[in-house]
Amino acid sequence: MAGLIKAWVHGWALSRGVGVPVAEPDGYRLDVGRPGHRVRYVLADTGSVASRARSLTEPGTWLKVSGSREEVAKTVPPEWEVGPPEYLMSAPIALRPVMAAPEPYRAELVGDGVVTDVVVRAPDGSRAATGRVAIAGGTAVIDQVVTEPEHQRRGLGRFVMRRLDEVAVAAGAERAVLVATGQGRALYLTLGWTVATEITAAHLPEEN
Structure with missing residues (x-):
């Protein structure tokens, strides 16, 4: 578990263009420095949630905790907003047959070998689906997989994941990790991913 969390944290930092994670006794600190998301603490378990x-x-401080939403919600003070359950998931990297983009879509890769985006475009050139992979210490960290509402249920999510897998294989990664929403979890389970732990986010909101 510790290895999966470490890989995810470092890959997320690469993907989002933030500083190198700082190891803490109970996890990691990331100085994100963005409106509404100034700093993030990733905690390996719920043991230090109350003191943190x-x-x-x-305001703008986030906790990402390896633990259930129920436990986090009853532990943090009321001024903290607790998000819906998320899931840290992993899968072995496997070389599979190349998959073409579903018609009439086309796909392109954009990146530098460390962080790579898969961009799927509709016939009019608009973005229909996207996904990103960051390679951190031999692990492929999948991030920001999105299919636009008007293009859903056309196999684009599955296609994006396959292309990200191809990028990871080419980079020499042996395992992939991601944090999924409840909706994303259903797709990833069908693709052979397994849930390692529930992840719960809580944050102190900034006033507009």
Whole structure:
């Protein structure tokens, strides 16, 4: 579990263009520095959630906790907003037959070998689906997989994941990790991914 969390944290930092994660006794700190998301603490379990939530008071502070939503929600003070359940998932990297983009879509790769985007375009050139992979320490970290609403249920999510897998194989990665929403979890389970742990996000909102 510790290895999966470490890989995910470092790959997420690469994907989002933030600084190198700083190891803490209970996990990692990432200085994100963006409106509404100033700093993020990724905690390996729920043991330090209470003390962290009491000591962290700056709006825009986030916790990402390996633990259930129920446990986190009953632990943090009421000023913290607790998000819906998410899931840290993993899968072995496997070389599979190349998959063509479903008609009438076309796909392109954009990246530098460390962070690569798969962009699927509709016939009019608009983005229909996207996904990103960042290679961190031999692990492929999948991020920002999105299919636009008007293009859903056409196999684009499955196609994007296959192309990201191809990029990971070419980079020499042996395992892939991601954090999925409840909706995404259903797709990834059909693709052979397994759930390692529930992830719960909580944050102190910034006022508009």
